[in-house]
Amino acid sequence: MSCCAPGAETALDVVDPVALPSSDEVRLASRSLGGGTHQTALSVPTVHCGACIHIVETALSTLEGVESARVNLSTKRVLVRWHGDQVPPFFATLGRLGYRAYLFDPETGKGDTILSELIRAVAVSGFAAANIMLLSVSVWSGAQGATRDLFHWVSALIAIPALAFAGGIYFRSAWNALRHGRMNMDVPIAVGISLAYAMSLYETITHGEYAYFDASVSLLFFLLIGRTLDHVMRERARTAVSGLSRLAARGAIVLRRGRVREYLPVGEIEAGMDLMIAAGERVPVDGDILNGSSDLDCSLVSGESTPRMVSPGAHIQAGTLNLTGPLTLRATAAAKDSFLAEMVRLMEAAEGGRSQYRRIADRVAGLYAPVVHLAALVTFLGWMAASGDWHLAGTIAIAVLIITCPCALGLAVPIVQVVAARRLFDAGVMVKDGSAMERLAAIDTAAFDKTGTLTLGRPRLVNAPSIDKALLAIAAELATHSRHPFSKAIAAFSGSCNQQRPASISEHPGFGIEATTQGQVWRLGRREWAEWKAYCGGEGQHGTCSGTVLSRNGVVVASFDFEDAARPDAGTAVKELKDAGLSVEILSGDTGKACRDVARSLGIGSFMPSLLPSGKVEHIEALTRAGRKVLMVGDGLNDTPALGAAHVSMAPATAADIGRNAADFVFLRESLLAVPLALDISRKAGRLIRQNVAIAIVYNVFSVPIAISGHVTPLIAAIAMSASSLIVVANAMRLQASTKPARKARTPYMVVQPR
Amino acid sequence: MTTLVYLIPVALFLGALGLAGFLWALRSGQYEDLEGAAERILIDRDDRPDGLTGRAKMRP
Structure with missing residues (x-):
């Protein structure tokens, strides 16, 4: 929209309504000033000139219930004071103007x-x-x-x-x-x-x-x-990192006695409560699914790049992202006993090597x-x-x-x-503390997580050129109605030609999307579900004939192959690290095949697939015992203990919250060149x-x-x-x-x- | 020597005045957003302090 919001146009695309914080969440993160007045702190990273200040402040202060809005350009935050029971639609308003906003915790807004x-x-x-x-x-x-x-x-x-x-x-x-x-x-x-x-x-x-x-x-x-x-x-650096979007859930809707819905903060959720998890929300605690089926994005939790299909009875872990359908969950553990907390404990136990370092x-x-x-x-x-x-x-x-x-x-x-931190700051790398640079200068081994670190954790359609243009357009049209990462990848190919709008579209969580146009039934999704006229296995079974296809009246007309897109410059970054005399490894929780593909394309010789979080820590500790100094770069919850165990650690801005807090360096830009740059400086x-x-x-x-x-x-x-x-x-x-x-x-x- | 007796206190008093001024500015939150203050002069509207500037005072 304006000259000065880079990426604002693309930001609009990714703002999908469900992913915005709900008004319950906003209320939870607000500070009461007494007399019915609340103060909410938002982080708006793309504000950076006088015009931005003007636009944001004018837009927010004209909302009903808002008393005042004040932008702080240095910290890229907006303080909004509002009153009344209804939370004004801050996020939607800013999103329409092209500013992506994140909710800020009241405790982090304290003065220094x-x-x-x-x-x-x-x-x-x-x-x-x-x-x-x-x-x-x-x-x-x-x-x-x-x-x-x-x-x-x-x-x-x-x-x-x-x-x-x-x-x-x-x-x-x-x-x-x-x-x-x-x-x-x-x-x-x-x-x-x-x-x-x-x-x-x-x-x-x-x-x-x-x-x-x-x-x-x-x-x-x-x-x-x-x-x-x-x-x-x-x-x-710390402010910039804490201003990033918070990935863990703040709370969830709890069903009391099967009827009453109530929004509770994560800390108050106990084992045995029933929770509603809408599509697009993160699972706050470990639990068993009572109702509904969906696809879960586990990349932040286990490192798997392919979403997992879940149905009633399945046990799911805190931190996974519910992609396609609403779920009802019975909590099996409170937040403090969930997967996330276990990772924090592992990390604290592993944090021996770093505290021994003397500046x-x-x-x-x-x-x-x-x-x-x-x-x-x-x-x-x-x-x-x-x-x-x-x-x-x-x-x-x-x-x-x-x-x-x-x-x-x-x-x-x-x-x-x-001076060094200032140089890194300009390049989008945040240094949490001075000793981190001293430790980074001494490393001789770099260990990378795969999903989300070497790759973007977003699949990319690789066989698009071989698919019939018209079929691809239909698939893209269908795909725009889903939040599944594969759908997003296909939807990126839409918009080239004007298609007839399908009459009815429905998403079947865990399976795919179905649409009816002029008597034809199109299905985009799992092969075993879309291809109902063939001999291939029954619904819900993975394995033998999985894959994503487009079918017309039950006959497959096109199939889609995906690959997790590598981060920009990942290959160059790995090469620069090798030239700097480091040995580079991949430590991943994903399958051996996925790791081998990435390792080969980036020129990395050694990789260890299917590692549990404790496995990563053990590997790093073994290296440390052998006298090596390890840099760990990772983003997932499962990497967090390894981040703590390593001599020095780095995380991308998209990492899980505790990972970002545990890492010594956080890089805000997509390019992986941040790693060799930080090493060099x-x-x-x-x-x-x-x-x-x-x-x-x-x-x-x-x-x-x-x-x-x-x-x-x-x-x-x-x-x-x-x-x-x-x-x-x-x-x-x-x-x-x-x-x-x-x-x-x-x-x-x-x-x-x-x- | 006699001039020094009043010149030194005067010099120190003026210096202390400057120091007090700086500390006051710091307390009243004028250093909270230096970049924003530089840009705000370009915005054409009333620039009364709206109370949010003095965040320092509201802190718990």
Whole structure:
């Protein structure tokens, strides 16, 4: 519709009415503000200019019952306030305008308290650093006697709120680390700034010449900037991921005493309740089918790419998607005991390898802090022995601590990771946390799930050219009336010629679609059902003569072959990963034949079919024991434990909710090239981090002898520390410049299809 | 020296005023949507704050 909603036209196609959240679901996800007013948060990923804001806000605020609507362009969210019993049709309205909206959980809409604390700390320490620096400059330019003392006293006063408020972040973190017997970069920082302040205060009281207030406060300021940028980047990634459509069901319609219908949140559904699952809804809990038959899309649960036909008596798992017909279900387990919860438990059990990983910064700090503190102690003892003046010895020892205070080291790692995360963000890859990039840089094996990861999980009609055009058009016309993935694939071929509209069309869940035109009965669906005039087996039996066909009066006139379409660039991505020295594998829950086809077409040598979720974990753990570092890329519920077990993990935006939350990286675009890109940037970032650490160490090698020999003044300390920080930051910026700009990516943000 | 006695407090007071202004802006939610604010000047309609901007205050 407008210039600025890429994919809006295609989005319209995929908006099918049943897949939109029901009004019960909207009410459940809304926050009551009291007085009958509700507030609902929507995520609208395609909003991105002033015109979009205007269109969305105007459209929503003219709806009945809506009090106000406000777009937040930075987070791509819309907050709507409404009142009354009737939920205004937000989703349909936005869908008509070409904006696909998703419901947002109220708890994820909470504010980010850490960020506001960090920004306040940056503001306070920035104010203090600027003012103290001004006073220091006048001291350096030769203020003497009482004037110098006055300046020192004023500096000491300004530094107090900065240390108390901004420094508190470091003191708490350092204390936490020490209490648990660990060492992190915050320990030498906290020791350095507090000793510097204490010594300067003593100097000020005794009318001394040198005070290091400027050093301790500007150090805080620089480090806080790095920390805040780091936090902003990760928060942005997390917001983008949590804004994706939620795939798990929020609730279901419960039949009470066989009559009364009531919409209950998933958490309140218990075993023994009867649930109604409409076509297009996801199954919220494990259960047995009482009534109705349908096709289930199990791709997110088991990795099977072909929908499974179910009929009364069948046991179905939570997380599967009901495709064609309504079902009545008797719950056999509450949500917390369902398949989904079992996957979460498996994942938590598997999460051993990752928590053992120590971040580069912490490893460096573990060596750095003892060395520096030891050097200061040796300096003190040496000067005591040489001069016997404890004041002189103490001053010089503290000067050593100040000059070695890891300003550059504290920035060396986070700044590179901020720049790298920013590059990945532009390419549509979200990084949840900085250590993920360090871990990704170290991998030597990549394991892929098949359905939904290497492939799109959407079948594609492969023999279209060999089918009679007229028959294909009829099949496509029929297929538009079904939600079955095969039908969608056939329906993609409609619209070429004008067909006579069939008189009556009905869908037989689990079998296919039937239509009557001019006395002819057309059936599109399972062979054994459509071909009733032939000898082939009875209804409901799979196996021998399955396949999808079009029949006229019971005689097959055309048959359709499908193949799960590979993701764009999957072959190139696999090749790039191999060139980068990785061994690539497929771990799939699907059949051996399906895996072999995909593996062959993508050039992947090894694949393991028919794996259970625990089988995937076992395989990854076996690889880990063999000393390999594994990247797991997967999207299904069944992959989630494996995502947790792997050294580092990645998931596409279409992945199951818990998979997306478990993965370290989430890529929003369809192309699989995101995987080699993330690997490439992580490796470059790893190199830059090592360079930065080396720069910081070289700086210390030069400055520490000066400090030990007692020649450091506050002026030298200020220049040396700022210079080393600037060099480190400039080096990190090379990551932005060196890699070619990939901002104009081929595919826009992926339209997350209801699967 | 005598000039310093009032110049330094004046300088610090002005700086503190700026700091307080920034903190106020942060609290009142003016940094919630920087991109949106940049685009909103192009929309031709009343731009009274509608209460939703100050989300910071409504948080639980």
